[in-house]
Amino acid sequence: MQLADIFINFEEGLYQQGVKTPGGWKGWRKFFIANKKIESDEIIFLPSGSGRQGPTADVQASISDSPTPNHFRISVKREFATGPKPAGRVSNVLYESLPIGAELDVSMPFGDFVLYINATTPAVLISGGVGLTTMMSMLKTIVNQQGNARKVVFIHATRNGYVHAMKEGLFHIIAENPSVSRVVFYEEASAQDKKGVDYVHVGGVNLAEIKNDAVLPDADYYICGPQPFMKAQSKSLENLGVSPDRIHMEVFGSPSD
Numbered sequence: 001m002q003l004a005d006i007f008i009n010f011e012e013g014l015y016q017q018g019v020k021t022p023g024g025w026k027g028w029r030k031f032f033i034a035n036k037k038i039e040s041d042e043i044i045f046l047p048s049g050s051g052r053q054g055p056t057a058d059v060q061a062s063i064s065d066s067p068t069p070n071h072f073r074i075s076v077k078r079e080f081a082t083g084p085k086p087a088g089r090v091s092n093v094l095y096e097s098l099p100i101g102a103e104l105d106v107s108m109p110f111g112d113f114v115l116y117i118n119a120t121t122p123a124v125l126i127s128g129g130v131g132l133t134t135m136m137s138m139l140k141t142i143v144n145q146q147g148n149a150r151k152v153v154f155i156h157a158t159r160n161g162y163v164h165a166m167k168e169g170l171f172h173i174i175a176e177n178p179s180v181s182r183v184v185f186y187e188e189a190s191a192q193d194k195k196g197v198d199y200v201h202v203g204g205v206n207l208a209e210i211k212n213d214a215v216l217p218d219a220d221y222y223i224c225g226p227q228p229f230m231k232a233q234s235k236s237l238e239n240l241g242v243s244p245d246r247i248h249m250e251v252f253g254s255p256s257d
């Protein structure tokens with residue numbers, strides 16, 4: 001009972017915070033799917049426009065673009081059935097059954113994994129797999145609001161070019177913003193993937209190998225991806241002398257990660 005009260009009070013606190021936040025709301029609000037785009041073999045993005053009041057939701061997803069009051073984009077990795085594991089429920093519904101125009105019940109975005117937008121010191125954004133959605137949102141927010149005043153290093157690891165989402169968007173941002181650089185790792189490049197164009201290194205993220213690019217004075221480090229990935233990267237950063245209070249992480253990914 002005491003535990004239930006703690007959760008109820010916590011939830012109420014979030015609602016109150018939501019109401020006080022400019023553009024925020026309490027409970028659920030109807031959004032509709034404004035567009036659907038297959039970003040890679042596994043990731044879809046869904047920009048949504050706002051609508052009316054309504055109940056319930058089933059999945060957590062991060063915002064993958066700089067948000068506006070009535071428009072949020074999310075990008076969801078499709079969880080296929082593999083071996084004894086069934087296919088993910090909501091990610092497959094988003095892919096297959098929900099058409100453009102379908103309504104979704106959306107709570108106000110919450111969380112403590114947030115970008116310090118008032119900082120001008122470098123931001124190093126480190127993502128594994130679908131964790132890049134959050135990093136794209138942070139990257140776009142920095143370049144939209146701070147221009148080239150803040151150095152950003154975008155470090156991303158994925159399996160290969162087939163599942164490398166938002167690659168073109170990242171190229172575009174880098175071409176327009178000399179303050180942004182990227183280091184991409186492919187676990188195993190495919191025959192179509194070009195070294196130096198699509199990716200730089202083969203294998204998992206190795207921050208020690210790229211420490212001159214990745215570890216910068218006064219930088220903040222944002223890490224998002226499967227839990228083992230985040231643990232490994234934060235440990236590497238600490239081994240490279242980064243203070244833990246500069247390392248920010250989001251527990252992310254499906255429960256199977």
Ligand SMILES: Cc1cc2nc3c(=O)[nH]c(=O)nc-3n(C[C@H](O)[C@H](O)[C@H](O)COP(=O)(O)OP(=O)(O)OC[C@H]3O[C@@H](n4cnc5c(N)ncnc54)[C@H](O)[C@@H]3O)c2cc1C
Nearest residue numbers: 060061062075076077079085086088089090091253254256
């Ligand atoms: C803070 C946060 C932010 C997130 N942001 C994103 C995001 O931006 N994009 C994104 O794609 N995901 C994100 N996630 C993950 C997301 O919430 C879901 O976990 C993911 O989309 C899978 O949902 P699902 O309903 O498709 O799968 P589910 O049906 O919940 O299944 C999840 C996994 O468990 C396996 N599974 C289910 N039942 C069983 C069983 N009986 N035995 C064995 N295995 C089983 C499935 O095969 C699948 O791999 C985020 C999670 C958190 C916590």
